[in-house]
Amino acid sequence: MIEALITMGGLGAVIGVVLATASKIFYVFEDPKMLEIKDALPGANCGGCGLPGCAANAEAIVAGEKGADSCVAGGADLAHILAEIMGVIVEAKEPDIAASTCTYGVPGADLKYIYNGMSNCRAVTLLSGGMKVCTIGCVGLGSCAKACPFNAITMKENGLPSVDEQRCTGCGVCENICPKHIITLSSVTRRIMREYTTDECTTPCQRACPAGINIREYIKQISLGNHLKAVQVIKERNPFPAVIGRICPRPCENECRRKYIDEPVAINFLKRYAADVEKEIDHKILPFKAPATHRKIAIIGGGVEGLSTAFFLARLGHSPMVYEATPNLGGLLRYAISVLRLPHEILDRDIEGIFEMGVNVQTEKILGRDFTVSSLLKEGFESVFLALGGWDSRLSRLGGTRNESDIEEPIPGTILLMDFIKHPDRFSLKSDIVIVGGGELALETAGICKDNGAKNITILFRSSMKTRALDPERLKALAQKNIKVIFNTGVVRLSGEGDDLQELQYVDLDTLSKYAIPLHNLLIASGRFPGLIFQRSETGTSESSETAEAPLLWEGLEPYKRPAYHKETGLLAQGDTLTDFQGTIHAIGAGRRAAASIHLLMYGISPTVSEIVVARESDVQNVDHVEAVAEGVRQIMPLSDAKDPSVFQEIEKGFTEEMADAESKRCLQCGLICYQHSGNA
Numbered sequence: 001m002i003e004a005l006i007t008m009g010g011l012g013a014v015i016g017v018v019l020a021t022a023s024k025i026f027y028v029f030e031d032p033k034m035l036e037i038k039d040a041l042p043g044a045n046c047g048g049c050g051l052p053g054c055a056a057n058a059e060a061i062v063a064g065e066k067g068a069d070s071c072v073a074g075g076a077d078l079a080h081i082l083a084e085i086m087g088v089i090v091e092a093k094e095p096d097i098a099a100s101t102c103t104y105g106v107p108g109a110d111l112k113y114i115y116n117g118m119s120n121c122r123a124v125t126l127l128s129g130g131m132k133v134c135t136i137g138c139v140g141l142g143s144c145a146k147a148c149p150f151n152a153i154t155m156k157e158n159g160l161p162s163v164d165e166q167r168c169t170g171c172g173v174c175e176n177i178c179p180k181h182i183i184t185l186s187s188v189t190r191r192i193m194r195e196y197t198t199d200e201c202t203t204p205c206q207r208a209c210p211a212g213i214n215i216r217e218y219i220k221q222i223s224l225g226n227h228l229k230a231v232q233v234i235k236e237r238n239p240f241p242a243v244i245g246r247i248c249p250r251p252c253e254n255e256c257r258r259k260y261i262d263e264p265v266a267i268n269f270l271k272r273y274a275a276d277v278e279k280e281i282d283h284k285i286l287p288f289k290a291p292a293t294h295r296k297i298a299i300i301g302g303g304v305e306g307l308s309t310a311f312f313l314a315r316l317g318h319s320p321m322v323y324e325a326t327p328n329l330g331g332l333l334r335y336a337i338s339v340l341r342l343p344h345e346i347l348d349r350d351i352e353g354i355f356e357m358g359v360n361v362q363t364e365k366i367l368g369r370d371f372t373v374s375s376l377l378k379e380g381f382e383s384v385f386l387a388l389g390g391w392d393s394r395l396s397r398l399g400g401t402r403n404e405s406d407i408e409e410p411i412p413g414t415i416l417l418m419d420f421i422k423h424p425d426r427f428s429l430k431s432d433i434v435i436v437g438g439g440e441l442a443l444e445t446a447g448i449c450k451d452n453g454a455k456n457i458t459i460l461f462r463s464s465m466k467t468r469a470l471d472p473e474r475l476k477a478l479a480q481k482n483i484k485v486i487f488n489t490g491v492v493r494l495s496g497e498g499d500d501l502q503e504l505q506y507v508d509l510d511t512l513s514k515y516a517i518p519l520h521n522l523l524i525a526s527g528r529f530p531g532l533i534f535q536r537s538e539t540g541t542s543e544s545s546e547t548a549e550a551p552l553l554w555e556g557l558e559p560y561k562r563p564a565y566h567k568e569t570g571l572l573a574q575g576d577t578l579t580d581f582q583g584t585i586h587a588i589g590a591g592r593r594a595a596a597s598i599h600l601l602m603y604g605i606s607p608t609v610s611e612i613v614v615a616r617e618s619d620v621q622n623v624d625h626v627e628a629v630a631e632g633v634r635q636i637m638p639l640s641d642a643k644d645p646s647v648f649q650e651i652e653k654g655f656t657e658e659m660a661d662a663e664s665k666r667c668l669q670c671g672l673i674c675y676q677h678s679g680n681a
Helices: 002-025 032-040 054-063 075-086 121-126 143-147 173-177 188-193 204-208 215-223 227-235 241-247 267-281 304-315 344-356 373-378 391-398 417-422 440-451 472-480 584-602 657-664
Strands: 097-100 153-155 161-163 183-186 296-300 319-324 360-363 383-386 414-416 432-436 456-460 483-486 489-497 500-508 514-518 521-524 533-541 552-557
Touching (some): 032 054, 032 075, 054 075, 097 161, 121 143, 143 173, 173 183, 183 188, 188 304, 188 584, 204 215, 215 267, 215 657, 227 241, 241 267, 241 584, 267 657, 296 304, 304 319, 304 344, 373 383, 383 584, 414 417, 417 521, 432 440, 432 514, 472 483, 500 521, 533 584
Parallel strands (some): 296 319, 296 383, 432 456, 432 521, 456 483
Antiparallel strands (some): 153 161, 489 500, 489 552
């Protein structure tokens, strides 16, 4: 008996030691914050967050993959509780709603095969890409509808999913299960931020439009008689519909598929028609906007790019303030285009529509004279964006004069090379100078800077040494004078303190490694100041003082590139200086990208685009001819009678309702490769 007790006691001791050791070896730490969030969640496991259960949602919230408002069942009160646990603030957010992007279902599309007995979209997609000739089109088997936990999706007779917005919670289950990205989440913010990708159903005209307007949809609305709905579709991507309807170079029409039969649809004249209808009712049709965030952003420049940036920021829910140097807004639209083509009344009306979105403006305010980047950031603006325009905008802004006071330095310590070369004696250079671009002129400028007292000079070229073809002996002679030349670089960041420029960061275009250079002055070989986004640096204010008078630390970053140049990095890249601003429609597109970049940076996200963004070199499924389409005469824009010069008239009169109806019905309502055959509904 005693032996048995001893044996049992010994076994208990051994087991205790083993369990104690195992507990240390296999101990799993549970984050107290995650446990607190798990306890706060309702435990409904409804799937509304798009994850398999509340525990998974709690993990995603702690990891930063889901927001505090991700729980559909808990509502707004729970969102604030979870935000308090995470130590963040909940901002109002418009709901995500699922939406189908496919134009033609299986009944209306050319078929590759019919898979009898198949009932799952993923399975069909694995068999030669699906049943449709279109590689990304909806196969129509309704996997999204079957997966929706809220019965918000039904399949219609046309073979496409339809979403009940009242039932949809934006959980993303349908988006995750669709093998072709046909059904995706959509919201005001998503629509503004998006760049079209190669796995979307985009039309040739839409891809050619620098602003990315949904041309097919607004022409469809005109054909249905919904003229004001057409205006709203246009304003999703273009705050100047009446202006663009009069002056656009119409690159979209070059890609219209009707050219394979007769003539392209008069896309731009239809845009003008819709805008003129809005003008006649004397009521502004405004696109949707996100809930207010009360985040203040300053935009310097009241031309097309600046006003467009402000327009899209207001739609994202922010509070933009535009500062314009001249008494009037509009930039070159006001001063460089004949009123016979663009009456000021038309321009002013489009600008008034931008005001109604929530944009504020102050005119006759000049950056560098009335305020600085640093002072605006200290006033509470979270970002400052430069949209100063090109050399022609400068001439307009400065009135054509060249006085000493006219030389602008909107970016601290930054000078345009052409200003410096003409008047080097007007600038007080400090010891460390960086010159960006300029070729042979940059080398000559370096000598002038040296004569004016600069000690260390660095020249940055985007091109390679081989392309620049500089003599090694000359480079050696420059190095002996403390003039360093670095090739194959792109400037990606400026930083400073108060009104002083302190550091430049550049990237090696081969290795993508980043390097910093201390500097006091930056000379740029460009006809315009770059459109940089300025914000407080991570450290906030100078460490030397914590008072309100302490100099503020800031950084200047560039917006992401337009899709055609999305692989380029740094300032003065191909397309940076001129391409975005060769026309008003390009400036509108640049303004939207600037607004998207500002929005991302304010939330700590690097502004980049998808690798599969639609660009010039992208492989996109398309057609090179159309079949079963009857010819139809294009409507000709009627011109005004100029016999009486005393009566002001625009050169072009605009379409009548009958002309617009006839022209809109010429549109083939294209999908990626689908289009409307004659006689089809």
